[in-house]
Structure formats: C-alpha cells, structure tokens
Amino acid sequence: MTDAETNLKGSAAWGGGPPAGRLTVALAGNPNSGKTTLFNNLTGARQKIGNYPGVTVERKEGVCRHGGFRLDIVDLPGTYSLTAYSADELVARDFVIDTHPDVVVDVVDASNLERNLYLAVQLMELGVPMVIALNMSDVADARGASVDLERLSALLGDVPLVRTVGHQGKGTRELLDAAVAVGTGARRLRHVPIPYGREVEEEIAKLAARLEPSAAALAPRAPRWIALKLLESDARVEDRVRAACDDAAEVLAAAEASRRHLAGVFRDDPETVIADRRYGFISGACQEAVRSTIESRHALSDKIDAVLVHPVLGLPIFLGLMYLVFFLTFRLGQYPMAGLEWLVERLRFAVAGLWPTGVEGPLKSLMVDGILGGVGGVLVFLPNILILFLAIAVLEDTGYMARAAFIVDRWMHKIGLHGKSFIPMIIGFGCTVPAILATRVLESRRDRLATMLILPLMSCSARLPIYVLFTGAFFAARWRAPVMWAFYLVGIVAAAALAKTLRATLFRGEAAPFVMELPPYRLPTIQGMLLHVWDRGRMYLRKAGTLILAASVVLWAMTSFPKPPGPPAAGPAPAPGARRAAELEYSVAGRIGKALEPATRPIGFDWRINTALVGAVAAKEVLVAQMGIVYSIGEGPEEVPLQEELRRHYTPLQAVAIMLFCLLGLPCMATAAVTWSESGSWRWMLLQWGGLTAFAYVATLVVYQVGSLLGLGSG
Amino acid sequence: MDDGGGNPAVPLSSLPAGAKARLVSVNAGAGLRARLVAMGLRPGVPVTVVHNRGRGPLLVAVQGTRIMLGRGMADKVLVWPLAECPAAGGKPAGSPPADPL
Numbered sequence: 001m002t003d004a005e006t007n008l009k010g011s012a013a014w015g016g017g018p019p020a021g022r023l024t025v026a027l028a029g030n031p032n033s034g035k036t037t038l039f040n041n042l043t044g045a046r047q048k049i050g051n052y053p054g055v056t057v058e059r060k061e062g063v064c065r066h067g068g069f070r071l072d073i074v075d076l077p078g079t080y081s082l083t084a085y086s087a088d089e090l091v092a093r094d095f096v097i098d099t100h101p102d103v104v105v106d107v108v109d110a111s112n113l114e115r116n117l118y119l120a121v122q123l124m125e126l127g128v129p130m131v132i133a134l135n136m137s138d139v140a141d142a143r144g145a146s147v148d149l150e151r152l153s154a155l156l157g158d159v160p161l162v163r164t165v166g167h168q169g170k171g172t173r174e175l176l177d178a179a180v181a182v183g184t185g186a187r188r189l190r191h192v193p194i195p196y197g198r199e200v201e202e203e204i205a206k207l208a209a210r211l212e213p214s215a216a217a218l219a220p221r222a223p224r225w226i227a228l229k230l231l232e233s234d235a236r237v238e239d240r241v242r243a244a245c246d247d248a249a250e251v252l253a254a255a256e257a258s259r260r261h262l263a264g265v266f267r268d269d270p271e272t273v274i275a276d277r278r279y280g281f282i283s284g285a286c287q288e289a290v291r292s293t294i295e296s297r298h299a300l301s302d303k304i305d306a307v308l309v310h311p312v313l314g315l316p317i318f319l320g321l322m323y324l325v326f327f328l329t330f331r332l333g334q335y336p337m338a339g340l341e342w343l344v345e346r347l348r349f350a351v352a353g354l355w356p357t358g359v360e361g362p363l364k365s366l367m368v369d370g371i372l373g374g375v376g377g378v379l380v381f382l383p384n385i386l387i388l389f390l391a392i393a394v395l396e397d398t399g400y401m402a403r404a405a406f407i408v409d410r411w412m413h414k415i416g417l418h419g420k421s422f423i424p425m426i427i428g429f430g431c432t433v434p435a436i437l438a439t440r441v442l443e444s445r446r447d448r449l450a451t452m453l454i455l456p457l458m459s460c461s462a463r464l465p466i467y468v469l470f471t472g473a474f475f476a477a478r479w480r481a482p483v484m485w486a487f488y489l490v491g492i493v494a495a496a497a498l499a500k501t502l503r504a505t506l507f508r509g510e511a512a513p514f515v516m517e518l519p520p521y522r523l524p525t526i527q528g529m530l531l532h533v534w535d536r537g538r539m540y541l542r543k544a545g546t547l548i549l550a551a552s553v554v555l556w557a558m559t560s561f562p563k564p565p566g567p568p569a570a571g572p573a574p575a576p577g578a579r580r581a582a583e584l585e586y587s588v589a590g591r592i593g594k595a596l597e598p599a600t601r602p603i604g605f606d607w608r609i610n611t612a613l614v615g616a617v618a619a620k621e622v623l624v625a626q627m628g629i630v631y632s633i634g635e636g637p638e639e640v641p642l643q644e645e646l647r648r649h650y651t652p653l654q655a656v657a658i659m660l661f662c663l664l665g666l667p668c669m670a671t672a673a674v675t676w677s678e679s680g681s682w683r684w685m686l687l688q689w690g691g692l693t694a695f696a697y698v699a700t701l702v703v704y705q706v707g708s709l710l711g712l713g714s715g
Numbered sequence: 716m717d718d719g720g721g722n723p724a725v726p727l728s729s730l731p732a733g734a735k736a737r738l739v740s741v742n743a744g745a746g747l748r749a750r751l752v753a754m755g756l757r758p759g760v761p762v763t764v765v766h767n768r769g770r771g772p773l774l775v776a777v778q779g780t781r782i783m784l785g786r787g788m789a790d791k792v793l794v795w796p797l798a799e800c801p802a803a804g805g806k807p808a809g810s811p812p813a814d815p816l
Contacts, residue, residue, distance in 0.1 A: 081753030085746050112779045115755045233745050268758075271745065275752045276759070298781060302765075311768050406783050410771030413785070419772065513747060514772055514785025517754060 023183040024072045026096060028123065029107030030116050031078030032399075032519035034135040037166035038107055039075040040527050042176070047075075047531070057088045057440065066176040069183075074101070082122040083234050083271075086443040090236060096128060097220050103183035105175065107133045110140035110147065110163075111297040113290060117282045120156070125194065126225055129185075130159050131178045133171070137163040139520075145292040152289035157192040167525055194281045196228075196274060199265050203258040204228055210251050217244040230255040231262065232271040301520040305403065314407045321400075325391040326429065333384035340383065344376035366556055375549050379541075381461050381621070386537050388430040388461075393532040396423075397524030402516060409514055415496045416503025418442055419514050421451045425495070427536070428458030429488075432671045434536045435460075436678050444512035450502050452675055453688050456667040457495040459488045462620035466662050469624050470655040473643035491663050498695070547670045551618030558589040558614065559626070584630055589614045603700040604657040604708075608649075613661075619668045653707045657700050665696025725796060727764070728773060728789035734764045736794035743791055751792075755780050762794065 029035040039047070043062025060075040076095055077088035084090035096104060106123055108116040123130050134140075134147065153161045160178035164171030181187035196204070207227035215223050219240055229237040230252070238255075242248040262270040308317055348368050355364045395401050401423060409419025420441050428435035435455050439448045467487060471480040564586040584590050593611030600610055612626035631645040646655070667675075667689050676685040724739040738760050741748050755777045756762070765781065766774040773789045775782055784792065 080750065083749045083753070085750035085753075114778065115780055118753055232749070235746075269745075271749055272752070272758055275749070275757055279757060297779065298776070309766065309774075311766075402783070406772055406774065409783075409785060413771075419783075419785070510787075513743070513788040514783065515747075515751065515754070515788055516783045518774060518781035518783050520781075 021068070022070045022072065023103065023180065024074070024099070024101040025179055025183065026099075026101035026104045027073060027075045027107060028092060028096065028104055028119065029078060029133075029135075030080055030109060030112075030119060032517055033078070033107045033109040033116060034166040035078060035107040036075060037525055037528055038105075038133060038135060038164065038172075038175075039073065040525070040531055041166060041169050041172050042071075042073055044527070045531075057091045059091075064176070066173075067180045069180055071176070071179070079119065081119055082126065083229070083232060084236060088440075093236075096123070096126070102129065103131060103179050104128045105131045105133055105179055107135050107164075107166075110134040110137045111143055111145070113140075113145075113147070114279070114282050114286055117156075117286070118278060120159075121194065121278055121282060124157055124159065124189075124192065125228070126220065127191065127222060129182045130189065131175065131182050132156070132159055132161050133164045133175050134161055135164045135166050137171075138165045138168070139297055143292070143297050145290060148289045148291075152285060155192070155285040155289060157190040159189055160187065167523065194278060196277045199262060200231070200270070200274065200277070203231060203262060207231070207251070207255055207258060210247075210254055211241070211245065214245040214247075219244065227255075228274070231259060232274055233259065233269075298520050301399075304521055308400070309403050309406060314403075318404050318407050321395070322426070325388065325395075325426075328391060329384050329388040329430075333381075333387050336383035337380055340380045344372065344380060348372045348376070362560070365560060366553070369556060371549065371552055371556075375552055381464070382537070382540065384461055384464075385430045385540050386533055389427075389434075389533045389536045390529065392426060392430075393529045394524065397522070397529055397532065399519045399521045402518050405516060406518065413514075415499045416507070417450060417499050418444070418447045418512055420516065421447060424451055424455060425458050428455045428460060430461055430536075431540050432456050432458070432460050432667070433674050434539045436671065436674045437539065439678065442512075446507045446509070447512050449679060449684060450499060450507050452679060452684070453502060453691070454495040454498050456671055456688065456692055457491045457498065457664065459491045459663055460620075462668065463487075463659075463662055465621055465624045467659060469627070469643065470646070470659055473646040474650075474652040474655045487659055487663055490660070494664060494695075494699075547619070547673065551615075551669060552622070555589070555615045555618060555622065555626075558592075559584050559587050559611070561587055563587075581630060584611065602705065603661065603697065604654040604704040605661075606649075609658060613666065616662065617666055617669065619670065620662060620666070623662065653704065656707070657704045660703055661696045661700045663696075664699055665693035667692055722795060724793040726790045727762070727775065727784070727792040727794050728767070728786055730764045730767065730794070730796060732764050732767050735761060735797040736764075737761050737797060739793045739795055741792050743788075754782060756782065756792070761797070 027035055027039055039060065039062065042064045046064070047060060047062035057077060062073050062075070064071045064073055074095065076092040079089040079092040081089070082093050082096075084093045095101070104123055106120045108120060110116075120130075120132055134149075137147075140147070147161075149161045149163070153159055160182060162171055162175045162178050164175055178187070182189070204224060204227045207230055208223040211218065211223035211226055215221055218226060220226075226237060226241065230241070238252060241251055245251055259270050262273065266273050307313060310317075351372060352364065352368045355361070392401075395404070405419040405422065408422050412419050412421055421439075423441060424435045424438035427438050432455055435458065436452055439451050439455075442448045442451060467484045471483050475483055560583065564582055585594075589611050590607070592614050593607040593609075596610045597605075597607045600606075605613075608627075608630040612623050612630055615626040616623040627646070628642050631642055631649075672685050672689055675688050676682050679685065727736065727738075730736060738756060738758055740758060741751055741756070743751075751757075760777060763776040764773060765776050770786070772783050772785045775784060
C-alpha cells in the first residue's frame, strides 16, 4: 500500500462501503483480553451460537442497535496473531480477510499492552477499518499505567482508541460510536508503514511487484501484505497464492529465494526478523505514549497461586474443589429435581385423564408412557446439569481452570493426554454431549480424538438414576454413596488406562506442545456466567427434545408391538401391570432381549435386563423406566415396588454387573451423533461405540465370573 | 551459540524458580515458533521462571504475561541465564517479579 492511500474505507483493497442501515462488526483480540465480556455487553441475550462451515469452531454472533444502525457483531475466536497456528485462529484470520467486516474492533488488554498490540499492528498492516478497545483499563490504571490516547492513536494511524472496562460495562457507548464512525467511513484511518528495514523492504517490494498482475484475484487484494506473509512462511497464504496466481510456482520460488537471502543477511530466519521489527515498532510507540510505574498485574494472583498452585497442596485442593462441585450438584440439585419429578407426574396424570377412565389405547400409551415418560425422565435431571455447568463456568471464568490445567498436566501427560483435556472430562460428568464439543479447546486433532473416545467413561448424569436404583435396592443405606463413588472412580481409572493404551497404539507419536497463557484471576460477571451455563444447558435440552423424544417413541413402539393375542376367555382380567409385562415379553424389544440371552448369561443378564438395555441404547436414562415396565410396575395396590422386585430376581453381584456395563459401554445415541459430527467420520463413532461396548462386555464378564467363583453371587 | 561471554544457551527447563534469563531461540517448527512469538516469547525478551518443580509444566513470566509451558516444550526453549542468582539471600523462589507493563 502506498502512502497516498489515505482512503482505506471503500478502497479497492477493501471492497466498498456497507449497505445502508447495517454494519458488520468483527470482535477480534487475544484470548483473555475480555473480548467475550464485551461481546456480552454489546449483545446481551441477543446472541446465537453456530458453526463456521467446514470446521468445528464455534461461531458466536449477536445483534446490537446503535446510532440508527443495526450492528451484526461476530465474536471471533481469540487469536494472538494473523499468522494462524490453530484452527480457530485460522477462522478468525480468514473471517477478517474474506468476509470484509465493515469494522474490526480489536479488544486489547490495556494491562498487557505491548503483547496485545502485536495483533493490532498486523490488522493495521492489512488495512482493516479498525477501532481499538483498551479493555481492562481499570486494571491498567491501578497498576499505575497511563496511556496518552491521542498520542498512541496518532502513532497507530489515527485508529480510534476507546477506554473500556468490560466488567463494569463502561465505555460501551463510546466504543459503538467509534465503530459506527469507522464502519460507515465517516472516520478514516491513516496508513502507517512499519519500518522493516531496507533489506526486508526490498524483498517485499520485489515480491509485491510479482504479485501485482494477479492482484485482482488475490484475497486480500493487497500484494504487499501477501508478500510480507510469504516472507514469514505463512502456509495458508501460500495456498491463497497458488489459488489466485497463474505463475504461482515462480512467485513461491521467488519468495523462497528472498527468504534465503534474508536468512543469510540476518543470520536468523525472516519471520523472526519481521516479528522483531514489529515488536520494535510497538515498543517505540509505547515508550512515547505510555507512562507506567513498575507494578505487576499479577501481584494478587501470584499470592493466591502460592496456595492454589502449591507443589504439595495444589493437587489436593484441586481434587477437593472437584468433590465440592459434585457434592453441590447432587445435593442442591435434589430439591428442584424432586419438584420436576412431581411436575412430570402431574402432567402424565393430567394427560391420562384426557381419556375416559379405564380406556387403554395406543395413543394414550404413546403420550403418557412413551413421550412423557421418556422425555420427562430426562428433563428431571436438568437442575443437576445446570448446577454442574454453573460451577464449571465459575471455575473457568475466574481463571482457575487454567491453573487446574497446569496442575493436572503432569498426570495427564503420564496417560498420554494433554493438560487441557481434563476440561471436557469434567464437563463429561454432567453430560457427554457438551463435553465432546468442549474438546475444541484442544489444538491437536490427535488429542481431540483420544479425548473424545474416552469421554463416555466419565460417568454422566444419565447413569445416575441407574446407580440410584440399583444401589438403593441392593445396598444398605450407608454403603450407597461410597458404592456410587466407586463407580465414578472406576470410570476415571478406565479412562486413564484406555487413554494410555490409545497413546501406545492408535495415537502414537510426540505429545502436542502444552503452551497456555495463565491470566490473572478475575471476578466473573453474572451475565457472562449465566450465558455460559445457558450455552451448555441448551445442548442438553436439545438432546432431550430431539433424540430422546424420537428414541422414546421408537422404543415405545418396540416395547408395545406386536401385541399378544387377547386375554383368556375365563378367569379375571389380569392387572394392568402384569398385562403390560406380558406385552413387553411378546414385543420386538422383548424378543431381542430373549434372543440375546445366551450371549448375556455369562455376564449375569437375563432377558429382562437385555430388553431394558435395548432402550438404554438410545439414552441411558431410559433404562430405569424400562426396568419398571419389565417388572410390571404400574399403579395399583398390590404392585410391589421395583426395588423389591429387583431383589427378588437378582443378586447384588448382578446389580454390580449391570451398573458396570452401563458405566463402561453403550454410549448413548446423542453421544454417538455428536462424536460423528465432531470427529468428521462415522469410523471414529463406531470405534467409540463398538470399542467401549466390547470393553464393557469383557470387563463385566470378568467381574461376574470371578465374583461368582468367589461365591459373591449368592444372596 | 553463546552470549559472547562464552556461556552457552541452556534449555529453559533447566533453570530453577526465580531464575531470570533472556530468550535465545526455540527448537520447534515455524508454526509453533510464530505462535510463541505472538504470545510474547520472542528472541531477546527477558523471561523469569516462576514455577519449576522438576516435573510437570513450568510457569514463566514474560513482560507482564504468565505463560505455562509443558516440560517437553520448555526443553526446547533455549535461553541465556542472566547474572542475577536466585539463590539464598535473594528473593524467595516463586515470588512475583516486578515487570514493566
């Protein structure tokens, strides 16, 4: 770009002005710069989450109205630089280059100015219409920094600098004013060239000249920027050149020659030299415009970390916190859960009442048992899940999760996983579906896949009713909680063992580098946390509303049809419950159960358990309801509670076998579906489903047979 | 490569908590190096080791940022230790270094 190009907005490189009334605003910035809080301030509840096409990176968009304009705001993934290292950084970069937002708001952490400006300066080089939000300026002030806004703005090409304090909602209006001004072209930026030095500039000019003929086809249409990126060995930009230039091979060869020349001159690779010059420019600008007293923004955080990340205390504190999280989840969740159970029962009663008493029919059965029974059983657990996600959101938004990743990385490394893998694993205790989506934090595909494969072993909330049912039936009160905890532990141990095995077989090779910024502790905003929780809870609801609903209907059909021939002419009509059990035995599901019996006898399952498990394939929560039906539990005075029935028919060892099998195997349909879409191939889904179920079978076989031999089977 | 005084560059992972050093180079692919540079870990920048337990990841302070590095990664980051010795008499290991904004 030449010095004469003062009109960047609407320039040929940027593609013209916006249609009247609407502006697209892209929010860019480093991770931990407070970008998301700002986004929440701007859009509040008016945001939606989707996907960028072709990649599993979350796309957050929202709407805001200001100054007569409708602003479509996209919260880009946090990125440190326009040279993308990970999938989401690439998405951020490509969005800016290819989608031409009307204005880019770069959220800069004012208390970490120089590093944050690295991205800003690259956006400036790209010629993007830009506004800089100096976020967390309260922290910067407290640390004794004072930024001469006018001076700094001038040094950066008159880019509007707006002081914001995202956590207090300050500066939002001024920010929007500036964004609209730049977005409409009312305020123009000045191009400020970064002095790369004579040698580098010569090479840039040479390459830019070669790219000039194809300029129209290039994205972005900025030969100088492309030339610079080629010197930085940016692989994605090389792809763009190949796509746009007829003489791509020559251009790339020339770039290589330039790089070698520069490497010879500087005795260092060109990207290092270029990065160095950029930082030099930033340093110079900051020296002129920023006055600071020496005070670390990490002082308080370091004090807290002295305890939380203590070499000896750190891990126990972490484990203690995790225990607290689960304790709260189950304890506090009980009350709303009881309320919801009551509500579902009333609903079923009310719906059943729509038919005249005594009338039984397929539609009534479908509504009451199939749909309300199935879906209701799932929704009842929503409070638990929301509490769990809230607790996790608190840990994440305060910055503790990063510390936890630091503490556990050493142990995760031993089983072949990445420190960051434990975040999805914690979420997996609530529901596997959002946990699989959470593996996106992992940059390496191999780590992602390995984590996805073992996630179902984290005992999710769907198994809880199963544990409650069986431990309640077979164990004395004081043993119930410890037994349930034991199963959680078994899941974790199994996951560790499986991870290690995968690492040694399928996912061999060097571990992905663990590099993560540790932000200072922050007080999270209520709004931020609630949005965070809603984001995850919504997935669980979607699973309930779609898959489980469909599965409940299918299962209802499988367990209701075909119907056995009519009741015997003589004798009293059988109780509704007993008749139901007979129907189940006669139905498709019952037949499958019976057919599988030879295979499942060795692990202690009879046809009834098999039939119930057919339902659990769709969603584990369904198992308990199915067991209820199998043992003809219905409304009626002589009906025996399910737990007594279970005690009559099974031994404690069999109960353990059932719980173990459900823990280790049969990932639910929702999990399978999400694994398929996140991994990109049905093969991984099949490996997960088949592998875990086979593993479950073998483990249950061993436990049951050994237990029987030891005589534990009696009683 | 040495710092002119005959001292060779050493892996960051070998420095104890409290040690100060100047980053020399990173033994990694171009992509990862670019990422580290963008995060602040660039040649010539002063770094301070905040936590180094001998096992597990390290925590380093770089100009107002804290960055966690896995041990494998830290083995590949080469630095020149700076003269200040974090031994007895100096600041206790792990205390926050004063760093400019």
